[in-house]
Amino acid sequence: MPTKNLGPNEQLLVGIQPQGLEHIDPAAIEALYQQQPNRLVLGTAPYLSLYYFGKKFYDPQKIQERITRLDQKIAEKVAKVGNDSTKARKIRDRINSRIDRLQKKKKEGNFLMQVGEPPAIYDSTLMAATIDQVDIYLNSKGYFNHTASYRKDVKKDKLVTVTLTIDENAPYRYANFSYRIPDPGVLQLIKSAEPRSLLKPGEIYDEDVLTQERDRLYELLKNNGYYDFARAFIEFEVDTSYAENTARITTLVKNPETDSAHHAYSINNVYFKTDNDRFGVGRDTLTYNNIRYISYDLRYSPKVLDKKVDILPGQLFSQMRTSVTQRKLADLDVFQFNNILYNKVKPTSDTTNPYLLDAYINAVPSKKYQETTELGLNFTERRPGPFSSINLRIRNIFGGAENLDIGLHGGYEGQISLATPNQTVMIKEYGADIALSIPTILLPFGGRNLLTPYYPRTRIVASYDKVDRQEYIRSNYQLNLDYIWQKSRRALQPPTLQFILSPVNLSIVQTDTISPEFQASLEKYSQGSRSLIKSFESAFLTYMSFNVIYNTNDFTQTRNARYIRTLVEAGGLTRELGLDIKPGDLQTFQYAKFNPDYRRYIPLGGGQYFVYRVNAGVASPLFGTGVLPYDKYFFAGGSSSVRAWQSRRLGPGSYATENVVYENGQLVSKRDFAVEQPGEVLLEGSAEYRFNIFSFLNGALFVDAGNVWWLKKEETKPGADFAFNRFYKELAVGTGFGIRFDLSVVVLRFDLATKVYDPAGINGEKFVLDNFRFSEFFTRNNQSSLNIGIGYPF
Secondary structure: OOOOOOOOOOOEEEEEEEEOOOOOOHHHHHOOOOOOOOOOEOOEOHHHHHHHHHHOOOOHHHHHHHHHHHHHHHHHHHHHHOOOHHHHHHHHHHHHHHHHHHHHHHHHOOHHHHHOOOOOEOOHHHHHHHHHHHHHHHHHOOOOOOEEEEEEEEEOOOEEEEEEEEEOOOOOEEEEEEEEOOOHHHHHHHHHOHHHOOOOOOOEOOHHHHHHHHHHHHHHHHOOOOOOOOHHHEEEEEEOOOOOOEEEEEEEEOOOOOOOOOOOOEEEEEEEEOOOOOOOOOOEEEEEOOEEEEEOOOOOOHHHHHOOOOOOOOOEOOHHHHHHHHHHHHHOOOEEEEEEEEEEEOOOOOOOOOOEEEEEEEEEEOOOEEEEEEEEEEOOOOEOEEEEEEEEEEEOOOOOOOEEEEEEEEEEEEEEOOOOOOOEEEEEEEEEEEEEEEOOOOOOOOOOOOOHHHOOEEEEEEEEEEEEOOOEEEEEEEEEEEEEEEEOOOOOOOOOEEEEEEEEEEEEEEEEEEOHHHHHHHHHHHOOOOHHHHHOOOEEEEEEEEEEEEEOOOOOOOOOEEEEEEEEEEEOOOOOOOOOOOOOOOEEOOEEEEEEEEEEEEEEEOOEEEEEEEEEEEEEEOOOOOOOOHHHOEOEOOOOOOOOOOOOOEOOOOOOOEEEEEEOOEEEEEEOOOOOOOEOEEEEEEEEEEEEEEOOEEEEEEEEEEEEEEOOOOOOOOOOEOOOOOHHHHOEEEEEEEEEEEOOOOEEEEEEEEEEEOOOOHHHOOEOHHHOOHHHHHOOOOOEEEEEEEOOOO
8 A cells, every 4th residue: 555654644646647738738747746756656656655665775874974984985995195286186976976976876775765755745835836836837837817726535545636627718818019128220131020929919928938038039139239238138027017917128228337328249360270378479360251270280271270260351240150151160070169259449539439359269179080989789690799890080180170990890690591490590781881071062073162051962882791591602892972051940950850851862783792592592482573683683783862851859859840851862873974884794673662761759758758750652663674672672560660570581571481381290381481571652650658667768659550561462472462452451450568768969769569469460360469478579489570770679
């Protein structure tokens, strides 16, 4: 019982429910609770029980004794080092970090207590304080005539639930706007931007919107020369006595106390310093496009830096241009940090604008060479194995802020034998790549000024990968040219649109050896289709692609956001474009591919989210070639797809690959999940309810559905083709539960999924949820699957 540890006059708060809200978001009211109730699960309080269990091992007196001993240890060690302040500081820092952890443990309890919840003893004063906060919040949203009260309900004498009854009543709306601004220049500027005001007649009064309007006016002035202007000069007067349920807003902009007006400043000179100071040594100066580059040794091309500087002599001072310049310079990744300072210049006789500023751009170079190493463990199907990679970045390699990356990688792990599924084969995969990133659009006929406002980059990548396994040895040589640019909704906001145009992509796939057993396996699973067999032949692949990504979310996926990605790709069109490339005896492919992906993220409050995804695609051979490159097919199943199916093993359609085996002395048909199942049509979707369990541990409940199909009907694979009159009956469905460890820099994910509906079920057995056995999650079986991944599935 959750109440067994309560005192005689204590009651446990287990719920607060707001009622009567029509326009206000209930999640906003929940954030105002001055006392959080204990969470109940099926009538029990597991988090409270965990807290009490941890408390059995909690002894604050012993923790304090440890803190005291550490304080004494600091004093003794510092006394031994005498006047060596550096050693003394290191000693204090090292031991004080341990003391801080103990202080936190003393205050918040041990790990189990922190994971659990302390008892929420009902307190009427805290409920009254909650009502006060609700009143303040509703008033700030324009509901000045609202009423709010609470009712306490007691169950079983000890469990308390509270109902907040809120009647919003009619809100106050904006009725009239006016200005009281003594500075005529400021008044004229603000009135010229009046159409962009966030305050609109008839809209509901909202203090948050007033704050945003104040920020807008402040930015307007700071971006139009008013270097000394501060937010404190802006005030709003609100008059609610004008008429019933109306608010009249007067915007006030005060003058400085020491001056009769605000002054707009212009840029006099711009100085760009590109290296560290060497005291007593003079720098050289180079002027380019009215910007003075000062350095001991100018290692960065002024032509490149000029495209990243938005501050020019003669302009009005602009905080926006200042911040955009800093961001553009940081985006180059050749400077450790940069800042921009302004110095006032003594007023001149220039009557147009005697108020001038000199701008100083200070950029400290990053290390020219940066090496990163990664070590880890791969686990896909059978046996884990190590992997490692090492990357060397050389910054500003040609003096134009270009960055060169050279990488090596290798891995070793056990996977299912493609020829004999009951066996495990060890796979060796290794390779190298070299990538050059250029901060402009590089074209044969120029183009350095193309897309300059949108952070353009040109990326040239050459790579080599080799897979060495028992069945075959394959090598892949690639050369890619990408043009990348991005766009934000507003300056300084994270980019919401990214464009990637890849006009040149060349790939040579060379199959060095292939075992007879694996060749026979390919022929067996192809069943009349040449796709699997031809995919393992040596080939020459060329393609062009265009990728557009729209994303309003952040890295932690905590916003109310949308993600849309659209990929268009066409391959093997060199002959149609007038280039007759003859790759010898290598086969070639001609194809087109289209792949849109939509994702939606909806916060529900309290660390809860509902997210869903729809991913579709179609790929088709062109000009009668009949076959796609194997890597260009669609696949379903795996940790980022329909998770109840193993990676790339779902489909196609309702067709099932079968094996006939002896079982109890009889021939029995069994599903064969060993072979990958490529398709030319993809349709899949997922929905997740994500929630916080405690601290860094999150949970998820999910449902996945999807499949792949072929475009054309094949007699040897009935049900594998896409048909509008039945495709919806062939969507495989799986469900499951996920555990996610959110470690800030990375999310470690464990998703346990099981099949619900198998459109290719043997002998008509399609609804297969009753085959679920929890104990089989951690064994290799065809009903359930454990997916391990880094990051969220979508």
